[in-house]
Amino acid sequence: MVKKTVLHDNFEVNFTLKGFTSILIGGYFFILGYAYKYILESFLIDGHALGFLSPEIIELVFISLAITFVVLASFALFFSGLRTARSFQQRFWNSKTIRFFLKFIIAVVFVFLLLTSLMKYGFIDLLMPVFLTLYALFLFFTKNKERKNLLFLSMVALLLGVLCFVIPSYWNTTFTILAISHVTYGVVVR
Numbered sequence: 001m002v003k004k005t006v007l008h009d010n011f012e013v014n015f016t017l018k019g020f021t022s023i024l025i026g027g028y029f030f031i032l033g034y035a036y037k038y039i040l041e042s043f044l045i046d047g048h049a050l051g052f053l054s055p056e057i058i059e060l061v062f063i064s065l066a067i068t069f070v071v072l073a074s075f076a077l078f079f080s081g082l083r084t085a086r087s088f089q090q091r092f093w094n095s096k097t098i099r100f101f102l103k104f105i106i107a108v109v110f111v112f113l114l115l116t117s118l119m120k121y122g123f124i125d126l127l128m129p130v131f132l133t134l135y136a137l138f139l140f141f142t143k144n145k146e147r148k149n150l151l152f153l154s155m156v157a158l159l160l161g162v163l164c165f166v167i168p169s170y171w172n173t174t175f176t177i178l179a180i181s182h183v184t185y186g187v188v189v190r
Contacts, residue, residue: 017139017150018189021080025073026182032069033175036062059119066115070108100142107138125168132161132174149189156181 017025042050043058050058085092111134118126136158139150160174 016080016084017077017142017153017185019080019186021076022182022186022189024076024186026179026184026186028069028072028076029175029182030179032065033172033179035065036175037172063112063116066112070112074104074108107134126165128168128171128174129161129165132157132164132178135178136161149185153181153185 039050039058039061042048043053045051053061081097082092111131114134115127115131118124118130136154139154139157142150157178160177164171164174
């Protein structure tokens with residue numbers, strides 16, 4: 001009984017990226033990528049309603065979509081962790097999960113500030129490679145001994161970041177591959 005308490009009194013179990021949570025996040029990546037692609041393609045079509053919007057409004061729409069993605073993915077992680085903690089009759093919020101949550105919030109704010117700064121200064125082609133590299137680092141540093149499979153997801157994100165850096169026009173393809181990787185990871189790792 002003591003081993004069970006020690007095992008489940010940490011963020012690795014409460015905030016886990018496996019099963020249905022990973023499938024949901026993969027679905028969110030897929031929707032976000034295609035929403036971005038649709039908006040950009042519509043912006044270029046003459047006579048389309050989105051074509052009449054200013055670039056500043058399009059940027060705000062993109063930022064709003066990204067914030068919505070982060071909120072939905074965070075809720076998926078939160079509710080999955082809450083369900084896991086309840087199934088083991090453990091407290092969800094403890095010192096380790098609170099520290100992880102604070103680090104998660106700081107990382108999200110840092111990524112948003114960095115990406116919006118890149119966008120503000122015109123480095124649009126670097127948005128996706130930087131995001132994928134930071135996402136790969138985040139996955140790498142949140143792995144634990146029991147979840148070594150996250151290394152594969154981290155490596156996929158890093159390789160996609162390199163690919164997107166070399167060929168910037170593949171940004172939508174990298175979103176799709178990352179979404180498929182998340183869904184596959186969620187199906188395989190339960």
